[in-house]
Amino acid sequence: xxxxxxxxxxxxxxxxxxxxxxxxxxxxxxxxxxxxxxxxxxxxxxxxxxxxxxxxxxxxxxxxxxxxxxxxxxxxxxxxxxxxxxxxxxxxxxxxxxxxxxxxxxxxxxxxxxxxxxxxxxxxxxxxxxxxxxxxxxxxxxxxxxxxxxxxxxxxxxxxxxxxxxxxxxxxxxxxxxxxxxxxxxxxxxxxxxxxxxxxxxxxxxxxxxxxxxxxxxxxxxxxxxxxxxxxxxxxxxxxxxxxxxxxxxxxxxxxxxxxxxxxxxxxxxx
Amino acid sequence: xxxxxxxxxxxxxxxxxxxxxxxxxxxxxxxxxxxxxxxxxxxxxxxxxxxxxxxxxxxxxxxxxxxxxxxxxxxxxxxxxxxxxxxxxxxxxxxxxxxxxxxxxxxxxxxxxxxxxxxxxxxxxxxxxxxxxxxxxxxxxxxxxxxxxxxxxxxxxxxxxxxxxxxxxxxxxxxxxxxxxxxxxxxxxxxxxxxxxxxxxxxxxxxxxxxxxxxxxxxxxxxxxxxxxxxxxxxxxxxxxxxxxxxxxxxxxxxxxxxxxxxxxxxxxxxxxxxxxxxxxxxxxxxxxxxxxxxxx
Ligand SMILES: Nc1ncnc2c1ncn2[C@@H]1O[C@H](COP(=O)(O)OP(=O)(O)O)[C@@H](O)[C@H]1O
Ligand SMILES: [Mg+2]
Numbered sequence: 001x002x003x004x005x006x007x008x009x010x011x012x013x014x015x016x017x018x019x020x021x022x023x024x025x026x027x028x029x030x031x032x033x034x035x036x037x038x039x040x041x042x043x044x045x046x047x048x049x050x051x052x053x054x055x056x057x058x059x060x061x062x063x064x065x066x067x068x069x070x071x072x073x074x075x076x077x078x079x080x081x082x083x084x085x086x087x088x089x090x091x092x093x094x095x096x097x098x099x100x101x102x103x104x105x106x107x108x109x110x111x112x113x114x115x116x117x118x119x120x121x122x123x124x125x126x127x128x129x130x131x132x133x134x135x136x137x138x139x140x141x142x143x144x145x146x147x148x149x150x151x152x153x154x155x156x157x158x159x160x161x162x163x164x165x166x167x168x169x170x171x172x173x174x175x176x177x178x179x180x181x182x183x184x185x186x187x188x189x190x191x192x193x194x195x196x197x198x199x200x201x202x203x204x205x206x207x208x209x210x211x212x213x214x215x216x217x218x219x220x221x222x223x224x225x226x227x228x229x230x231x232x233x234x235x236x237x238x239x240x241x242x243x244x245x246x247x248x249x250x251x252x253x254x255x256x257x258x259x260x261x262x263x264x265x266x267x268x269x270x271x
Numbered sequence: 272x273x274x275x276x277x278x279x280x281x282x283x284x285x286x287x288x289x290x291x292x293x294x295x296x297x298x299x300x301x302x303x304x305x306x307x308x309x310x311x312x313x314x315x316x317x318x319x320x321x322x323x324x325x326x327x328x329x330x331x332x333x334x335x336x337x338x339x340x341x342x343x344x345x346x347x348x349x350x351x352x353x354x355x356x357x358x359x360x361x362x363x364x365x366x367x368x369x370x371x372x373x374x375x376x377x378x379x380x381x382x383x384x385x386x387x388x389x390x391x392x393x394x395x396x397x398x399x400x401x402x403x404x405x406x407x408x409x410x411x412x413x414x415x416x417x418x419x420x421x422x423x424x425x426x427x428x429x430x431x432x433x434x435x436x437x438x439x440x441x442x443x444x445x446x447x448x449x450x451x452x453x454x455x456x457x458x459x460x461x462x463x464x465x466x467x468x469x470x471x472x473x474x475x476x477x478x479x480x481x482x483x484x485x486x487x488x489x490x491x492x493x494x495x496x497x498x499x500x501x502x503x504x505x506x507x508x509x510x511x512x513x514x515x516x517x518x519x520x521x522x523x524x525x526x527x528x529x530x531x532x533x534x535x536x537x538x539x540x541x542x543x544x545x546x547x548x549x550x551x552x553x554x555x556x557x558x559x560x561x562x563x564x565x566x567x568x
Contacts, residue, residue, distance in 0.1 A: 065458065070382055097464030107455035110478050119473065120463030167459065174463045 016041040016178055016208040017062055022076035024057050026069065031057045032242040035076075037227060039178075044200060044209045046219040046250065049229035049265070054242030055212045058229075059180050061085075062210065063099040064092035080178075097124055100176035104183045106163035108155030108170070113138075113147050116155045116166055120174040133173055141169035142199045161192020168199055172207075179203065181211040185218065197222050216266060219250060226253040228262045318549055325542030333543060338509055338525070344536045348544045350511050351525040354426070355548075357512060358505055358521055359495050361430025366437040367487055373438075374445020374483070379471045391446070398439035405435040406500035414504055424518040429505025436497060437490035444486020448479040485563040492555035496548055498523040522548045 019037040023030060032054030039045050039062075047055040057066070064085060066072040078085045085095055108116050117134045126133065134151070138144040143158075143165035150157065155166055164184060171179055181200075185193040193215075200222045203209060213219050219226050227247040231240035246253065246262045257263045287293065322329075333347030373390065381387030409432040414423050452475050460470035476483075494500075506518035507528055513519070522544050529541035 063462070065462065068458075068461070093461075093464055093466050096462060100464075101458075101462040103455055103458055103462070105455055107453070107459040109456065109459060109474050119460075120465070123463070123465050123469055170459075170463060 014041050015039065016080065017210075018077075018079040019058070020077040020079060022058070022061070022074065022078060024054065024061060024066070025071075025073050025075075027071040029239055030241050032229075032244075035244045037244060037247055039208065039210055040225060041208050042204065042206075043224040044204050044211060044222050045225040045227065046223035047210065047212045047227050047229060048214075048216060048219050049242075049245075050231065051214075052240060052242070053229040053231035055229055056182050057242070059182055059210060059212055060101075062178070062180055063096045063101055064090075065096075065101060067092050097174060098176055099178040099180060100171035100174055102164070102167050102171055102179065102181040102184050105187050106160055106167055108158070108163050108166050111155060112152045113155050113158070113166060114151040116170050117173045120170055124174045126173075126175075137169040137173040138166075140172055140199070140202055141165045142195055142202065143169060159192070161188045161195060164188060164192065164196060165199060168196070168203075172203070176207065178208040178210065181209065183212050183214060186214060193218070216254070216268075220254055223250045226250040228253060228257070228259075228265060230261055230265070318546070318553075321542055321545040321549060325539060325544070325546045328536075328539045328543050329546065333540070337511065338520075338529070338540060339536055340509075341532070341534055341537070346536065346540065348522065348525060348540060348547070350508065351520040351522045351544060352547070354505070354508075354512055354519040354521040355495060355523070357426050357515065357519065358429040358433060358501065359491055361427055361515060362433035362437055362494060363487070363491065365431060365434035366441055366490065369434075370438050370441025370487075370490075371445050371483060373442045374449065375471060375476070377442070377446045378449035379467070379475065390442075394439045394442050397435070398443070401499075402436055402497045403499035405432050406503040408432070408435065409500070410503035420516060422516040424504065424506035426505055426512065426515040426517070426519050429501045429519075429521065430515075432500035432504045433494040433497060436494045436500060437487075440490035440493065441483075441486050444489070445479075445483050448482030448486065449475060451482065452478045481563055481565040485559045488555055488559040488562060492552050492559065495555070496523055496552055498527050502527070522551075 015038045017037075017039040019035045022032070022035040022037075024032045035058060037058075047059065049055055060066045061074060061078055062080070062085070066074070074086055080095075080099065083090065109119060111119065114134055117137050118130050121130065121133055135144065135148075138147050143162055146158070146162050147166070155163060158166060164187070168179075168184070185196050188196065197218065200209060200211070204224075211219075211222065225247065226249075228245045229242055230245045231242040233239075234241050246257060246259045248258070252258075253262060254266050257266065328347075333349070334352060335349045336345070336347030337350055338348065339346030373394075377387050377390060381390075409428055413419055413428050413431060414425075417423050419425060419427055456474055456478060457470055460474040461467070465473070501521050501524050505521055505524065507524045508518050508520050510520075526541045526544050526548070529537040529544070532538065
């Protein structure tokens, strides 16, 4: 796939997800406008920016989670491995099996720790050794040591940080291609946050990761690429319209951004 | 400039019962407690009264014997007890799948469309329909037309009438119970690639079992004591039940029939049956509370 509008130097054959002039609206309100973006495969891409600028909105489009919002509509194309995700023939369930998601608040199922992992794997048609998959997934999410003696206990018996890593393990167990994370650490304490970040370093060896974060140090610590979003009030509009300001390697975004507003945001002058 | 504030260091912090605010407080508490007591008195009196009236025949044997023929003594309410259980069971067979299924549709699949609004409104109206109307409705629909394999009055007809009464409660508690399940749980299941159906059946529904079960039990408790819908449908029988397509005795209709008979034995049995019925319904309510206790854990 190749597009006339390149805003990054990501080579075409290393792109996992492409946003081609994406505008997302809730009802008549345009939440994000004209996003061009190329998420590289096998890397961690961070979305940063002030609240309400549409980071979650864009992220939720990558696995069609926005379908659950009745007023949602999208213009433009989101291309994943050569397929437009919003083509009418595309089955959102199939999309979500390839592109998994970890949410802001830990949301384990009210089942045992073991079942939390096995559930997704089973519905995705996994027929191999379940015990082995559960252990492997929990290990890769760096939560095995805390869970191994209580696999049959409820997922709720874990602490918030452990629950979030359980949710990551649950996502890995379905063997997706891309993992989306929407502020996965915002409900966690600093120690748990560091553990989740360690997990991410492990995971990026195998998965493409897109993470929304409010924490700029976190973006620096975990990501290879960073997209900075901002929102501006528009004439006659009801709210602020979000847009992508700049997308570049993380080091460039934080050390010599091209845009004035990026510079101001990363240096803490607003947002 | 200084403020003239009361000298806190010299005033005592002890409570002064004589103060107007403290006396008013005490009076209001007492008043509220009095009304609360009055509210539960009917229940206590009802149980005590039916117990006193029926105690002379209350013994384990009444649960296993048929009512006596007019003019004779002894006997029991065994057939009515079984009849009530049978009719209640039949009503559950109809009302639970439809009610829970309807509630699932409203909460999980309708996305608040016009049809769902209409169903919710209809459910509320149905909840207020007098129970005798449910009886007449089923009488007109299945008893007088003999659609159930040519049978007229039957346990099945009685069960259908009670099911009509149970439906609104079950639909409503299912709907509300599912709405209490956090949205994040649905996202979690959809996020690992589950379909809406699997999400509902395997994740959302298990999380709402306690409120749904509570609703079902409360619906049963409400309908088990109904008389009016059964008079036209299950009718009555002085004999043991002969199958679900034949008329049979139920507790409430037995009470209705016997209480107005001119025979002492029947009247006392009606009181004993009343006591058993009240205790059964009380038991169901306690059971419902016990189930809903699981939801909090
Ligand atoms: N479900 C929704 N319905 C309507 N508007 C929404 C919904 N979710 C988000 N928005 C709006 O879209 C804009 C972007 O929100 P969001 O993507 O959550 O921002 P961020 O994640 O960057 O804080 C906000 O103005 C928000 O009010
Ligand atoms: Mg957000």
